[in-house]
Amino acid sequence: MIRLRQVTKSFSAKQGNVTALENINLSIEPGEFVTIMGPSGSGKSTLLSLIGLLSSPSEGELILEGLNASQLSDRQKTDFRGQKFGFVFQFPSLVNTLNTRENVLLPKMLSGKLTEEDWNRADELLEQAGLAEKRYSRSYELSGGEQRRIALARALINDPDVILADEPTGGLDKSMGRRIMEIFREIHRQGKTVLVVTHDEEMAAYGDRLIKLNKGRIENDNGTTICGGTSGATD
Structure with a gap:
């Protein structure tokens, strides 16, 4: 379970002082497919960053699988991210000197020696992404949509429990955006928890639960108006 208790995030x-998120109470159960929408500056990416342990709350508590994130060391946070989370961003940031297959395997390369099972897993993910024939291509030979699918396959290589995606279809045409979201839907069917930030209502409809942010607060959760920035179960 992912739980935020009275979380506020401020920046200098x-x-x-700028408050990006204010008094957020939110619970996300394992296996949910959640999409997050809101105008620019509403705190969508900040929320995803907090959940993914890429930043820390200014106030409040973030609880992940029963662990209080504020009590974890930097090393423990890094290990938790590597084991539990897969990240997908709008810009795929592929390494030009690596082929597609190697880009998918990059997290494994950074953590140690590759095994035959790792190579087979990369091939399976490329097949799922519809890019098996591109396994030896370089990133500059791929379209924008293909690069996004490679980045998604890379996010799955460590078999994470949770996928966090920030505007994964941004800048793509509708057809490719739908294809990306169908992959997320298939990942969800496999039992993964999926959180997707998007500005596109059509893409947001792929999720089972929609959270809308406005001015750093939860304004709406699955069509229910939220008062005081509260959503989901709280203690």
Whole structure:
């Protein structure tokens, strides 16, 4: 379970202290497919960053699988991210000197020696992404949509429990966006928890639960107006 209790996130800026998220109470159960929407500056990416342990709350608690994130060391957070989370961003950031198959395997390369099972897993993920024939291509030989699918396969190589995706269909045409979201839907069917930030209502409809943010607060959760920034079960 992912649980945020009265979480606030603030940043220092030239104009003073900026609050990106304010008093967020939110619970996400294992196996949910959640999409997150809101206008620019509403806190969508900040929320995803907090859940993925890429940043820390200014106030409140983030509980992941019963662990209070504030009590984890930097090393423990890094290990937790590597074991539990797969990240997909709008810009795939593939390594030009590696072929497609090697890009998928990059997290494994960084953690140690590759096994035959790792290579087979990469091939399975490329097959799932519809890119098996591109396994030896370089990133500059791929379309934008193909690069996004490679990045998604890379996010799955460590078999994470949770996929966190920030605008994964941004800048793509509708057809390719739908194809990306269908892959997320298939991942969800396999038992993964999926969180997708998107500005596109059609893409958001692929999820089972929709959370809307506005000015750093939860405004709406699956069509129910939220008062005081509260959503989901709280203690």
